[in-house]
Amino acid sequence: RLDQGTMEVKLEVINLNSLFNFVLNRFDMILESDAKNENTITKNYNILREFTKEDVWVEVDPDKFTQVLDNIMNNAVKYSPGGGTITARLIKTKTRAILSISDQGLGIPRKDLDNIFNRFFRVDKSRSRAQGGTGLGLAISKEVVEKFNGRIWVDSVENKGSTFYISLAYVDEEPEDDWDAE
Ligand SMILES: Nc1ncnc2c1ncn2[C@@H]1O[C@H](COP(=O)(O)OP(=O)(O)OP(=O)(O)O)[C@@H](O)[C@H]1O
Ligand SMILES: [Mg+2]
Numbered sequence: 001r002l003d004q005g006t007m008e009v010k011l012e013v014i015n016l017n018s019l020f021n022f023v024l025n026r027f028d029m030i031l032e033s034d035a036k037n038e039n040t041i042t043k044n045y046n047i048l049r050e051f052t053k054e055d056v057w058v059e060v061d062p063d064k065f066t067q068v069l070d071n072i073m074n075n076a077v078k079y080s081p082g083g084g085t086i087t088a089r090l091i092k093t094k095t096r097a098i099l100s101i102s103d104q105g106l107g108i109p110r111k112d113l114d115n116i117f118n119r120f121f122r123v124d125k126s127r128s129r130a131q132g133g134t135g136l137g138l139a140i141s142k143e144v145v146e147k148f149n150g151r152i153w154v155d156s157v158e159n160k161g162s163t164f165y166i167s168l169a170y171v172d173e174e175p176e177d178d179w180d181a182e
Contacts, residue, residue, distance in 0.1 A: 044083035080105025
């Protein structure tokens with residue numbers, strides 16, 4: 001659909017603090033239920049939130065943006081076989097909101113950093129295949145983020161971990177609530 005230009009984007013002004021937190025809460029729940037299930041091999045994760053106290057309003061397609069964050073969070077878990085801390089940050093600069101997700105996993109070799117957002121690219125084909133990856137998640141994430149005039153990039157050190165960043169222009173005010181007009 002992206003290729004054919006038929007992907008429908010439904011832009012809405014949303015509170016990024018809430019949307020991001022919603023995604024992270026779901027991962028917290030998955031990790032908790034894994035920990036209780038004797039049949040799964042539990043990895044030792046914890047998710048840390050470092051959010052600005054200010055509200056951040058951005059214009060995105062909430063469903064599509066949720067999928068982007070899901071993929072980055074899934075990757076953070078999938079490519080951190082030893083577990084560790086996943087740090088989720090949300091900050092405001094003068095003009096843009098920047099969110100980031102850092103893991104303490106396998107990291108990405110320097111030579112591969114430029115390819116990571118290309119379709120079907122996987123760092124270690126055998127390793128990723130064992131994890132069930134197709135190498136499409138980040139390519140789609142990039143196209144989606146760019147539809148909102150956002151940027152996505154990565155910073156990583158092999159065997160130390162990776163940080164994925166997304167920046168978006170924020171809008172100044174909470175949107176007027178059409179339903180609440182008095
Ligand atoms: N947090 C991370 N740590 C280390 N390597 C990563 C991380 N995120 C992505 N990668 C590398 O980048 C590759 C591309 O990621 P991408 O999400 O596009 O595909 P995938 O996870 O393999 O498959 P899927 O299509 O299911 O998302 C991965 O195969 C992996 O090698
Ligand atoms: Mg992925």
